[in-house]
Amino acid sequence: MRRALAAVRWYFRELSGEAEYDHYVDRHRRLHPDQPLMTRRQFEHCRTDRRDEHPTASCC
Amino acid sequence: MTTTTPASPPTPPPTTTAPAGRGRLNPRSIAIWTAVAVAGAIAWGVLALSRGEEINAIWLVVAALASYAIAYRFYARFIARKVLKVDDTRATPAERLDNGIDYQPTDRRILVGHHFAAIAGAGPLVGPVLAAQMGYLPGTMWIIFGVIFAGAVQDMVILFFSMRRNGKSLGQMARDEIGTVGGIAALIAVFSIMIILLAVLALVVVNALARSPWGTFSIAMTIPIALLMGFYLRVLRPGRVIETTAIGVGLLLLAIVAGGWVQESSLADTFTLSPEALTICLIVYGFFASVLPVWMLLAPRDYLSTFMKVGVIGLLAVGVIIAAPALQTEAITDFAREGNGPVFSGALFPFVFITIACGALSGFHSLISSGTTPKMIQKESQVRLVGYGAMLMESFVAVMALIAACILEPGLYYAMNAPAGVLGSTVESASAAVANLGFTISPQDLSAAAAEVEEQTLVARTGGAPTLAIGMSEIFSSVIGGASLKAFWYHFAIMFEALFILTTVDAGTRVGRFMLQDTLGNIWKPIGRVSWKPGLWATSAVVVLAWGYFLYTGVTNPLGGINQLFPLFGIANQLLAAVALAVATTILVKSGRLKWAWVTGVPLVWDATVTLTASWQKVFSDNPAIGFFAQRERFADALDRGEVLAPAKNLDDMRAVVTNSTVDGVLAAFFAILVIIVIANAAWVCYKAIRAREPLPTTEAPYVKSQIVAPAGLFPTAEEKRELAAAGDRT
Numbered sequence: 004m005r006r007a008l009a010a011v012r013w014y015f016r017e018l019s020g021e022a023e024y025d026h027y028v029d030r031h032r033r034l035h036p037d038q039p040l041m042t043r044r045q046f047e048h049c050r051t052d053r054r055d056e057h058p059t060a061s062c063c
Numbered sequence: 064m065t066t067t068t069p070a071s072p073p074t075p076p077p078t079t080t081a082p083a084g085r086g087r088l089n090p091r092s093i094a095i096w097t098a099v100a101v102a103g104a105i106a107w108g109v110l111a112l113s114r115g116e117e118i119n120a121i122w123l124v125v126a127a128l129a130s131y132a133i134a135y136r137f138y139a140r141f142i143a144r145k146v147l148k149v150d151d152t153r154a155t156p157a158e159r160l161d162n163g164i165d166y167q168p169t170d171r172r173i174l175v176g177h178h179f180a181a182i183a184g185a186g187p188l189v190g191p192v193l194a195a196q197m198g199y200l201p202g203t204m205w206i207i208f209g210v211i212f213a214g215a216v217q218d219m220v221i222l223f224f225s226m227r228r229n230g231k232s233l234g235q236m237a238r239d240e241i242g243t244v245g246g247i248a249a250l251i252a253v254f255s256i257m258i259i260l261l262a263v264l265a266l267v268v269v270n271a272l273a274r275s276p277w278g279t280f281s282i283a284m285t286i287p288i289a290l291l292m293g294f295y296l297r298v299l300r301p302g303r304v305i306e307t308t309a310i311g312v313g314l315l316l317l318a319i320v321a322g323g324w325v326q327e328s329s330l331a332d333t334f335t336l337s338p339e340a341l342t343i344c345l346i347v348y349g350f351f352a353s354v355l356p357v358w359m360l361l362a363p364r365d366y367l368s369t370f371m372k373v374g375v376i377g378l379l380a381v382g383v384i385i386a387a388p389a390l391q392t393e394a395i396t397d398f399a400r401e402g403n404g405p406v407f408s409g410a411l412f413p414f415v416f417i418t419i420a421c422g423a424l425s426g427f428h429s430l431i432s433s434g435t436t437p438k439m440i441q442k443e444s445q446v447r448l449v450g451y452g453a454m455l456m457e458s459f460v461a462v463m464a465l466i467a468a469c470i471l472e473p474g475l476y477y478a479m480n481a482p483a484g485v486l487g488s489t490v491e492s493a494s495a496a497v498a499n500l501g502f503t504i505s506p507q508d509l510s511a512a513a514a515e516v517e518e519q520t521l522v523a524r525t526g527g528a529p530t531l532a533i534g535m536s537e538i539f540s541s542v543i544g545g546a547s548l549k550a551f552w553y554h555f556a557i558m559f560e561a562l563f564i565l566t567t568v569d570a571g572t573r574v575g576r577f578m579l580q581d582t583l584g585n586i587w588k589p590i591g592r593v594s595w596k597p598g599l600w601a602t603s604a605v606v607v608l609a610w611g612y613f614l615y616t617g618v619t620n621p622l623g624g625i626n627q628l629f630p631l632f633g634i635a636n637q638l639l640a641a642v643a644l645a646v647a648t649t650i651l652v653k654s655g656r657l658k659w660a661w662v663t664g665v666p667l668v669w670d671a672t673v674t675l676t677a678s679w680q681k682v683f684s685d686n687p688a689i690g691f692f693a694q695r696e697r698f699a700d701a702l703d704r705g706e707v708l709a710p711a712k713n714l715d716d717m718r719a720v721v722t723n724s725t726v727d728g729v730l731a732a733f734f735a736i737l738v739i740i741v742i743a744n745a746a747w748v749c750y751k752a753i754r755a756r757e758p759l760p761t762t763e764a765p766y767v768k769s770q771i772v773a774p775a776g777l778f779p780t781a782e783e784k785r786e787l788a789a790a791g792d793r794t
Contacts, residue, residue, distance in 0.1 A: 017173045019304040019366065030163050047301040053164070054357040056593045058573035059435055060257075061365075061566070062182045062427045 023050060096136065103129025110200060110394070117389040120466045123199070124383060127207055127462045131455045134211040139451040142216065146651070146659040147223045149443040154769040156229045157439050166230070168771060169439040171448055175777075177439075179453040180369045181431045182218070183376075185264055185564045186421025186636075187457050189527035191465035193629060194418045195476065196406040197399035199392050199469045201415045203462065209416070209423030210458035213666035217640060218428045219450030220647045220663055225433035226440055227763040233433045233643055237741070239762050240649045245744040248737045249642045250578070253430065255734070256635035257575045258606070260427070262613035263632040264564045265349075266624050269341045269614070270526035271557050274519055276334035277322035278554055279341070282561045283334070284318035285364070286348075292363035308366045315367065315562075319554050326517065338618045345568070346611040352565075353572040353603050361569050368563035375559045379463050382538040392469040392476075397501070405481035405500060406525075407626055408688040413677040417633035422461025424670060426639025428454065444775035452777070467534025468527075474504030475512055475521070479530050482623025483523035484710020493522040515546070516553035525625045532556035568610075575606040616723050621716045622694075627723065630681060631730055637674045638738045644670060645745040652749040653759045660749075671742055678735035682728055691728030695721055 016022040024043050031040055041049070106126035110118065143149045160166040169177075194202040225231055231239070234253060238246025272278045292311045300306065325334060336344070352360050398404030399411040407418060421427070432450060440449060468476065477500050478486065478493045486493040490506040497504050513521045516536060521529065536552035544552070577593070579602045584591015590598040617624025644667035651660045684690030687697040698720045701708045711717045752759055772790040774783040 014172065014176075015305055017170065018176045019308065021302060021304045024302050026167075027163060044301040047296070048358075051297075051358040051362055052356070054362065057165075058570065058577050059181075060427075060430055060574040061180070061570050062184050062186065062421065062425065062431060 020050075096133070099129050099132050103133065110203065114394065117391075118199075118394075119387055119389055120383055120470065121387050123203055123390075123462060123466055126203070127459060130207050130211060131459070134215070135447075135451060135455060138211065139215070139219065139447045142219065142451075142662060143444060143447045146656065146662050147220065147443075147446070149223070149446065151442050151444050151775070152769055153443060154767040154771070155226055155440050155443060156437065156764065157441060158769055158771050159764075159767050160229065160438075165435065166438045168441040168773075171441060171445045171773065171775075172777065174436065174439055174441075174445070175449045175453050176373075178431065178436045178449050179456050180372060181434075181436070182425070182428045182453060183372065183457040183460055184421070184567050185267060185528075185560055186425060186427075187461035188464045188531055188560060189267055189629075190419040190421060190633070191461045192468040192527035192530050193406050193480070193625070194415055195392055195465060195468035196396065196404040196480070197411055197415050198395040199390050199465060200394040201399055201411050202419055202465050205415055205419055206423045206458055206461045206465065209419075210454060213640075213644075213670065214422075214424035214428070214458065215451040215454035216662060216666060217424065217426075217643050217647065218432050218454045219446050221429045221643050222432040222437055222440075222450035223443070223446045224647060224650050226437035226443070226446065229764050230435075230438040231433060233429045233646065236433065236646050236650075237642060240646055240653065241741065241745050241748055245642075245645075245741050248740045248744075249646075250582075252635070252639050252642055252734075252737050252741075254575060254578055255730075256427065256632075256639050257571055257578075258609045259613060259628070259632045259635050259730075261349075261568055261571045261575075261610035262617060263625075263628050265342075265345050265568055265610065265614045266617045266628065267526040267528050268561045268564050269338050269345065269618055270524060270625070271528040271532070271561060272336070272341055273338040274335055275557075276331040277326040277517060277550075278557045278561070279334040279336055280325040280330075281318045281322040281554060281558050282565070284321070285315065285367070285558075285562055285565070286360070288314045288318065289360050289363040289367065292366070293359045296363065297358050304366055307363070308370050311363065311367045312370060315371075315558070319551065319558055322554055323517065323550065339615075342611070342615050342618050345614065346607055348565070349568050349572055349611070350603055350607045352569040353576065353607070354600055361566070361573075364562070364566045364569065368566040371559050372563055375556075376460050376463070379467070379535060379538065380459070382535075382542050383463055383466055386538045386541045388466070388470040388538060388541070390466070390469045391472055393473075403688065405477060405485055405626075407629055408686075409630070409677070409680060413673040413680070414630065416673040417630055417637060417677045419461065420633050420636040420640075422458050422464075424637065424640050424666070425457075426636050426641070426643055429639065429643035441771055441773045442769070442775060445773070448776055464531055467531050467538065470537060471530065471534055472504065474502040475509070475533070476530065477502055478504055478509055479521050479524045479533070480527075481523065482525060482626050482710065484621050484623060486523045488520075488522065490520070490522060515549050517550040518553070523623075525623060527625075528557060528560045531560070572603065572606050572610075575609075576602045579606060616719070616726070619719060620723055621711045621720060622723075627727060630677065631727055631734075634674055634677055634681070634731060634734050637670055638734050641667060641670050641674060641738050642741050645741050649745045649748050649752075650762075653752045654761065655758060657753060667742075671738060674738055675735055678731050678738075681731040682735070691724045691731060695724035695728065698724065 024046050027046055028040060102125055106122045106129060109122045110126055157166050157168040161168060191202050224236065228236065234246060234250050237249035272282060288311055292307050296307050325331060402408060402410030407414060436449060474497050477497050481496065486496045490509040494504055494506045494509060509521065516533065532553045535556040536549050539552040540546060540549045580591055580593060580598065589595055592598065613628065617628045620627055644663050647663040648660050648667055651663060680689050681691055685693045687694040698708060698717055702717045702721060707713060707717060711720055772786050779787060
């Protein structure tokens, strides 16, 4: 039961993009451990603002 | 790559010595697949052979699911292994170019969700509802066989080819593989289909909200709700998408309930808008929504509409299975044979295949399959789940929309879907018009049906959304709430469709603007800069006015906007599918896989036949109900004589019909010419490739060995579990 709930939570976090920051932190620590990390606020601003310049279509 | 017959595949044939757990035919799997095949065959038999008796919708669901399962298990696997030759030792662009932004290896289960949310919108809900005019059988057969042999194949193959080319777009692939002419034609096709698509979708919303204060209020409230969510996510709790969406959905449900209160209050008149007023509102909204920063309106709306989309489609599937409603429509109606239906004109061939695009074969998907998805896929073999699988899901949505339309009394269906010009504006005139079509609904029943969902009228509520909403409210209220919740469910369904149509209008305007900026930027540099505000406003305005023009002509057209514009939308969408399939076939031939070229070649020939026949009839038919120019001539002649022909009411209406028919006819001809150019160009390239002695240079990115371990399908096989465990993965 607990495992099922954890799986649902994982899926929702991944699908909604809420987990993106965690992936960024993991990746940043792995590749550039010596450089400063963006805060969640900075990261989310960059992530959303990128869509202003790279629009993606959704379908009919 | 060679042009000779390909050497035998690196792994031995699966039936003999395949590795344990993968593709071996054991007695258990033979038994399961035999059972699936038998269930599907029985369901198809019931659907095809019953005449005159009531059929339960469950048979449709069984026929669809069994066919999908067999197609996914056998045909999709055959395409992946033999035709595309997916290679899981080869690193995908997500792995090679991983930058944490757009190139990012993403879990297949997440990616199939993203891809499905991106491809499935209002299309699979609207087309099948209109096609119900032909009966349930033609639509069902095209949705199911179309997706298996054409739609899902296109999505998967384009996804694969784009992935092998680092996520190139369809337009770029057309230019690289077919040539400049094909590339430019593809670009024009994409832009024009976008404009027609946005106009038709906006028209669906206008028809759903016109003179409905409840619906208009609820939808209007989504704007402040989205702004609030945007502020919350930006300032208060950055990145907390789930809690923001939960708040948003709560407010959304409140807005639906509050719509009922507003309808009863003195505010009702404020929110009772004519179609023309709603059109102006939508055009103004479309402009501002597309120039505001994404975080304010689009991003929160996206979260809401994705949640609603997936949630409501899930509910509908469960509802259909629990309620198990009976179909009221005939299997094949007389309109299918004679082509004189009121919803859209023309006979079964080719118009059923034009009306139902999304859900069976949709060219638009090739833009998503060559957009963000190929940059995120972890393993080549996952194209089967993400490309083919997600399209099967969309097809199932279309089947459910068809069910929702076919469980309505035919009399009610035609009273809602025939153009206002045919039905008149009262329940009495509508009842008489429906009787003329050969169906019955009394004025009292028509008023009662409207009262049940608390709408002023249901007469001529064309566009598909109100019909679908009535069908959904039947299904939902028979599961939860009974008759007392019918009005709520109706407006819930309207909200659900309008919400994501408006999101598509916003996102689509941005994409159209981006293409326009990109193209014009080649001529005059500043306009190509996406951050230069005046350029942004000007190009946004051009795009909004372009779809706004078609929307306005659709709303005011005496002949009915959906009746006139929907075939154009279908033709444009299938034209784009022809471009995508031509690109895919060309790549197969150029890479020495001539013997497998039929996999995309046969759907291409079918699609081209359908699209060109439909265009031919729309341009050259001398029946004014079908041919745009015949229609133009009929009304222009009458206008010269100073006569007014029904359904036009005055000379201005007559002039509007003449102008609209001319524009629509020119567009239909233009689309057909584009298809012919692309296909002819592709055929020439294929001919040269077959005649060439030397193998043609490949356009694929070079091979790099993959380090990622990930399963191919939704559930890992035993062998994949061992591989994952060895790689230290916990999932």
